[in-house]
Amino acid sequence: MTDQRPYAALLAKGEDRRQRILAVAQRLLSRQGSRGTTIVQIAREAGVTPAGLLHHFESKEQLLHAVLDARDAFDEARADRMGDIVEELERVAERYREAPELVGLFSVLQMENIEPGAPLHDRFRTRYWVAVETLAEGIRRGQRAGRYRTDLDPTVKSVEIVAFITGIQTSWLLDPSIPLTEVFTEYTASLTRQLAPPSDTP
Amino acid sequence: MTDQRPYAALLAKGEDRRQRILAVAQRLLSRQGSRGTTIVQIAREAGVTPAGLLHHFESKEQLLHAVLDARDAFDEARADRMGDIVEELERVAERYREAPELVGLFSVLQMENIEPGAPLHDRFRTRYWVAVETLAEGIRRGQRAGRYRTDLDPTVKSVEIVAFITGIQTSWLLDPSIPLTEVFTEYTASLTRQLAPPSDTP
DNA sequence: ACCAACCTACCGAACACACGCTAGGTCGGT
DNA sequence: ACCGACCTAGCGTGTGTTCGGTAGGTTGGT
Structure with a gap:
């Protein structure tokens, strides 16, 4: 279970924050849409600065794709059975x-x-x-x-x-x-x- | 049929432009939504400057309501019969x-x-x-x-x-x-x- | 055990730009 | 003279994004 990659603990922390941002983004986007939701708002609710958010996702559009990818994966897993x-x-x-x-x-x-x-x-x-x-x-x-x-x-x-x-x-x-x-x-x-x-x- | 109000011809011209703006706004709004459509874009396609548009509609939100009102009136007329x-x-x-x-x-x-x-x-x-x-x-x-x-x-x-x-x-x-x-x-x-x-x- | 090199996470400040909107003015018909 | 139609120029604000930097954990060599 222990991660053997270099900088494992650091990366784990980053991944954790990344998931939190993803969750917040999903919640906000699903009510306000992409144009109605700002990076500032997502960042604030995830406890990060806008720059901090863009450290994990290189652009707003890429964050959008990431959110959709996560949902797609979730749905596909269910579609099989x-x-x-x-x-x-x-x-x-x-x-x-x-x-x-x-x-x-x-x-x-x-x-x-x-x-x-x-x-x-x-x-x-x-x-x-x-x-x-x-x-x-x-x-x-x-x-x-x-x-x-x-x-x-x-x-x-x-x-x-x-x-x-x-x-x-x-x-x-x-x-x-x-x-x-x-x-x-x-x-x-x-x-x-x-x-x-x-x-x-x- | 002739309008007896003062400045009749002027007002008629303004009303004409107003309708054109309304039509353009409706077309653009119905594809891009309110947040995806700027008054600059509407104005350009209607052949006016943004300031010229705001001479007829005092704000973007009011223009939005005007478009919706026009459609509502149109629909109601048909709903009766x-x-x-x-x-x-x-x-x-x-x-x-x-x-x-x-x-x-x-x-x-x-x-x-x-x-x-x-x-x-x-x-x-x-x-x-x-x-x-x-x-x-x-x-x-x-x-x-x-x-x-x-x-x-x-x-x-x-x-x-x-x-x-x-x-x-x-x-x-x-x-x-x-x-x-x-x-x-x-x-x-x-x-x-x-x-x-x-x-x-x- | 120690240290220098390195990496990741993240922030503060600033940038360029687009947006909605205002102020002041020109023109032409009434 | 007056009024409505419109334009040019600009203002304030919010946005996505960049840049340079700091803190601190991680690694491999000595």
Whole structure:
């Protein structure tokens, strides 16, 4: 467990501070966006000066990428053990309340980078299609297994589902008092009805 | 038709320029948001200097409100003659392509004002609930008329629909090549199936 | 055990720049 | 003469970033 690199203790301390900055940055960025958050603000809440922050991240944009990379890694780790998409969808609502500070990050930053040519535009666009394709593949799997009906386009349905999730996130961020669980159960229930093969209608 | 006010021609010219600024501002704001758009940029594209712009709008924030007011008035005029909500929903997709520059405005600015305490937070939150309530009232009307089944909560369903519209807007802004019409027809079709009373299943 | 060389973490001060906005003025129509 | 439309010039502030420096832990040689 002991680190054998040179200057191990020093580097460990730096890494610790680095993680703290990352955490603060994530929290602030997910509410105020990139343009609404200053390096000064992040540095202050992390207990460092702006110059100290830039010792760990060479620029604001690079810090932004680092935050997104951390989240991407976190999500990927969970995406591997994905089961039935409908069951998965039902669990999304829980995660909102368990970790509210994680929720807005992508939605907020994505909105700031809608314009083609925006610094993170391409990153978010490919991320979007990865999400859609992952979902579509889940549907196709269900279709091949005979659990889902085959007369609907997986991609089209996936675009719809991603849109719903994005939208409900925005709504919830704007006003956390919306009936989140009810809406989710309603939607997943209607999804199940649509996906179920027409054979079993007693 | 002729204006009898004093300085009529002058005022008309000013009003003209004012409208042009408003149009440019709307276009830019709907892609880059408020923080991503400077009055210098708006002024330049409208053919005025920043000072000239501030002659018509006393501050950047006031210009923002003016843009939003204009759009609100436009939307209200259309909301009055609203018919069946499903039919209405089908027409949304057309409007995206007819007037793409109108689309992102609210979504983008809303995202910038998610944080409670943001300058336009309250405005967007009440606007959100107005949208939900309008939709819910449309559902209730259909229920009373016997066209819709009565065993689903109008508010819950409305929150879902608003989420879908918000999300599909975001998706379309990020990548206009998504199968917009297909997704819309799919969703509205599934809505009709859900709303239809269980009597007619031949 | 000691020491010089080295490295990492971090700060204080300053820089260049862009932003929103103001003050004062010019021009032309009424 | 008056008024509205507009411009030029500039001010104050906040931003991201750079530069030079300090403190102190770490290393390898003697």
